Amino acid sequence: MRGSPKVSEERRARVLEAAARLSYRPNAMARGLASRHTRTVGVLLNELHNPFYAEIMDGIEEGAAEHGYRVLIGTGGRRPPGERATLETFLELRTDGLVLVGPRLPTQAIVAVAETTPVVVVARSIRSSLVDSITNDEHVGARLVVGHLVDLGHRLIAHVDGGSGAGARARRAGYQQAMREHGLGRYVHVVPGDYTDSAGVRAAVRLLELPRLPTAVFAANDFVAAGLIDRLEEEGIRVPADVSVVGYDNTYLAALRHMSLTTINQPRPDMGRRAFEVLVERMESGRVVPVHARVTPSLVVRGSTGPPPA
Amino acid sequence: MRGSPKVSEERRARVLEAAARLSYRPNAMARGLASRHTRTVGVLLNELHNPFYAEIMDGIEEGAAEHGYRVLIGTGGRRPPGERATLETFLELRTDGLVLVGPRLPTQAIVAVAETTPVVVVARSIRSSLVDSITNDEHVGARLVVGHLVDLGHRLIAHVDGGSGAGARARRAGYQQAMREHGLGRYVHVVPGDYTDSAGVRAAVRLLELPRLPTAVFAANDFVAAGLIDRLEEEGIRVPADVSVVGYDNTYLAALRHMSLTTINQPRPDMGRRAFEVLVERMESGRVVPVHARVTPSLVVRGSTGPPPA
DNA sequence: CTCCATCGTTGGAGCGCTCCAACAGGCGCG
DNA sequence: CGCGCCTGTTGGAGCGCTCCAACGATGGAG
Numbered sequence: 203m204r205g206s207p208k209v210s211e212e213r214r215a216r217v218l219e220a221a222a223r224l225s226y227r228p229n230a231m232a233r234g235l236a237s238r239h240t241r242t243v244g245v246l247l248n249e250l251h252n253p254f255y256a257e258i259m260d261g262i263e264e265g266a267a268e269h270g271y272r273v274l275i276g277t278g279g280r281r282p283p284g285e286r287a288t289l290e291t292f293l294e295l296r297t298d299g300l301v302l303v304g305p306r307l308p309t310q311a312i313v314a315v316a317e318t319t320p321v322v323v324v325a326r327s328i329r330s331s332l333v334d335s336i337t338n339d340e341h342v343g344a345r346l347v348v349g350h351l352v353d354l355g356h357r358l359i360a361h362v363d364g365g366s367g368a369g370a371r372a373r374r375a376g377y378q379q380a381m382r383e384h385g386l387g388r389y390v391h392v393v394p395g396d397y398t399d400s401a402g403v404r405a406a407v408r409l410l411e412l413p414r415l416p417t418a419v420f421a422a423n424d425f426v427a428a429g430l431i432d433r434l435e436e437e438g439i440r441v442p443a444d445v446s447v448v449g450y451d452n453t454y455l456a457a458l459r460h461m462s463l464t465t466i467n468q469p470r471p472d473m474g475r476r477a478f479e480v481l482v483e484r485m486e487s488g489r490v491v492p493v494h495a496r497v498t499p500s501l502v503v504r505g506s507t508g509p510p511p512a
Numbered sequence: 513m514r515g516s517p518k519v520s521e522e523r524r525a526r527v528l529e530a531a532a533r534l535s536y537r538p539n540a541m542a543r544g545l546a547s548r549h550t551r552t553v554g555v556l557l558n559e560l561h562n563p564f565y566a567e568i569m570d571g572i573e574e575g576a577a578e579h580g581y582r583v584l585i586g587t588g589g590r591r592p593p594g595e596r597a598t599l600e601t602f603l604e605l606r607t608d609g610l611v612l613v614g615p616r617l618p619t620q621a622i623v624a625v626a627e628t629t630p631v632v633v634v635a636r637s638i639r640s641s642l643v644d645s646i647t648n649d650e651h652v653g654a655r656l657v658v659g660h661l662v663d664l665g666h667r668l669i670a671h672v673d674g675g676s677g678a679g680a681r682a683r684r685a686g687y688q689q690a691m692r693e694h695g696l697g698r699y700v701h702v703v704p705g706d707y708t709d710s711a712g713v714r715a716a717v718r719l720l721e722l723p724r725l726p727t728a729v730f731a732a733n734d735f736v737a738a739g740l741i742d743r744l745e746e747e748g749i750r751v752p753a754d755v756s757v758v759g760y761d762n763t764y765l766a767a768l769r770h771m772s773l774t775t776i777n778q779p780r781p782d783m784g785r786r787a788f789e790v791l792v793e794r795m796e797s798g799r800v801v802p803v804h805a806r807v808t809p810s811l812v813v814r815g816s817t818g819p820p821p822a
Numbered sequence: 823c824t825c826c827a828t829c830g831t832t833g834g835a836g837c838g839c840t841c842c843a844a845c846a847g848g849c850g851c852g
Numbered sequence: 853c854g855c856g857c858c859t860g861t862t863g864g865a866g867c868g869c870t871c872c873a874a875c876g877a878t879g880g881a882g
Contacts, residue, residue, distance in 0.1 A: 208860060210860065213860085213861085227603055227604060227628075228604055228838090229606060230541075231540075231542075231544045231605070231837090231838080232838035232839035233839055233840075234541045234839090235539070235541045235838080235839070235866095235867045235868065235869085237839080237840055237841085238840090240541075242601075249566075250560065251563045251764075253560075255560075256560035257561070259587075260589075263587070272597075272598075274584050275584070275585035275586060276583070276584065277569075277573070277585070279573060287582075290537075291540075291552075291582045294539065294540035296541060399768070454561075455765070458771075459743075459745065460768075518829080520829085520831090523831085538868090539868055542837090542869035543870075544869090545836095545868080545869070545870090546836080546868080546870040546871075547869080547870055547871085548870090
């Protein structure tokens with residue numbers, strides 16, 4: 203039933219026929235127990251609500267289908283303890299490998315798992331020789347944003363960050379560095395947030411309390427940008443006439459004409475695909491030298507940015 | 513290690529200590545093989561990109577956590593063959609039960625599975641005594657939409673449907689029935705679509721070709737409404753001044769001030785929770801009489817609806 | 823002191839597979 | 853005709869657990 207070449211065609215046909223008649227279904231547990239591998243990989247998704255992760259998932263599933271692996275998905279309910287529990291589930295299930303997409307877990311916990319099972323981390327940088335990683339070059343992304351805004355004539359460019367979210371720290375650092383590169387170090391202004399639209403709303407409130415509103419805001423992602431714009435317009439502030447706003451991730455939200463958000467695109471399906479490829483190398487070829495791949499983002503200019511008010 | 517009462521405290525402590533020292537992790541496959549159950553349920557999600565399903569998932573995970581089950585998620589990549597494959601995976605893994613959220617599979621395939629394993633279907637109605645189901649009352653939802661629009665003075669109310677998507681057929685039937693109930697049977701106009709924003713764009717194009725634009729459009733879901741509004745505004749048609757638009761599902765998209773979409777809310781987390789509860793009854797109490805629960809939706813009035821143009 | 827119930831502990835069968843050694847049979851070759 | 857080789861087939865051990873019968877120790881009742 204598993205396509206062994208040591209079985210004659212005639213017998214194979216008879217076995218298959220009998221299996222169908224008895225509606226026999228192989229027991230993956232027994233098979234896994236005996237063969238000591240499962241051809242299954244577990245994917246820990248940071249969260250289900252953000253379509254960003256869904257698109258990475260598309261790439262992972264594509265890669266898995268190509269290599270004949272089945273994929274099991276789990277979330278951590280947006281909390282580290284939850285992530286730990288689903289990780290534990292995958293380990294008890296003895297998945298052959300693990301893809302962690304934007305995990306919130308401490309690095310140490312991830313490395314500990316990697317001692318048991320091949321692990322690749324996506325959308326979060328991690329310094330370890332035991333795990334592979336696929337990250338977006340957040341510095342390039344942040345530089346694209348700041349460069350674009352500076353080109354338009356902005357100087358007062360604030361950043362609403364993504365808190366402890368995946369890639370948020372690097373995005374923030376990239377912003378600060380890019381500002382300095384443009385000689386705008388003294389205008390650096392980071393408003394704390396997370397990757398939700400309500401964080402955008404809160405950030406807008408804080409910005410409005412400032413003696414002088416920045417002329418441009420670089421939001422940690424599209425959701426934050428959406429919340430931010432919502433709240434700003436509620437106060438009668440026009441985007442981009444009064445304030446330019448840039449998002450990040452190029453989700454469908456940004457593409458909606460209603461939003462028409464200038465944003466940074468990450469090649470998400472590619473990241474997922476790449477992650478699976480890298481994982482397969484560790485699982486099947488037993489590669490031990492770590493791969494830390496970095497993909498390059500691009501700027502998508504839409505209607506939410508323009509020159510600063512005169 | 514599994515909390516048996518037949519083990520003395522002292523020995524239990526010693527065993528646990530040894531397990532930790534050896535970093536022993538129980539093998540779920542061996543355990544499942546021997547015990548003939550896995551305390552795991554599989555969830556087949558229609559798709560990952562639509563946050564609607566993510567919120568149902570929240571309810572399912574809550575229920576699972578409460579009853580001590582682990583949850584494995586799979587998608588069918590938006591294609592029935594894909595759904596069939598992940599279903600097969602769950603069956604080979606011998607999950608104790610299955611939650612199918614908006615499955616695209618033919619009823620017959622679902623019923624066949626239900627002969628093996630407890631199954632509950634969410635967000636799609638199914639007539640079978642072998643499977644349970646939790647659905648939204650689409651007729652009530654459609655009636656709320658049409659009633660709201662009629663109250664505002666609309667008569668020419670078109671519907672962009674969701675094609676073969678989960679609940680779309682019932683939504684369409686509800687629309688037609690509600691129109692008739694208001695004596696508006698001759699104004700019934702259904703534009704074919706699916707649950708995506710590009711379907712909304714296509715529908716807008718078709719509506720614009722009409723000799724007379726309807727004064728209101730009931731979209732199959734919020735994404736369709738978003739695409740529709742985008743395209744209409746591109747043509748200089750104002751919402752709601754020229755055309756009122758109603759969405760469905762009350763996703764965060766609808767709540768964005770930018771969209772401010774009048775829509776129908778379904779109690780999604782409740783649906784997920786309820787689904788798990790029902791599944792547990794079949795798994796643990798061996799209930800065999802089917803449960804077909806129906807939840808009641810509500811109307812959320814926002815800024816995309818208003819009186820028809822004079 | 824014996825008997826029996828209770829509480830823990832131990833050992834072995836068996837879950838449904840894979841893997842591999844052993845084997846059967848057919849064929850070509852010397 | 854015997855030998856070795858190749859192609860298939862068969863049987864049995866073992867994967868890491870659970871479940872349960874059997875067993876030992878302890879203590880209270882008669």
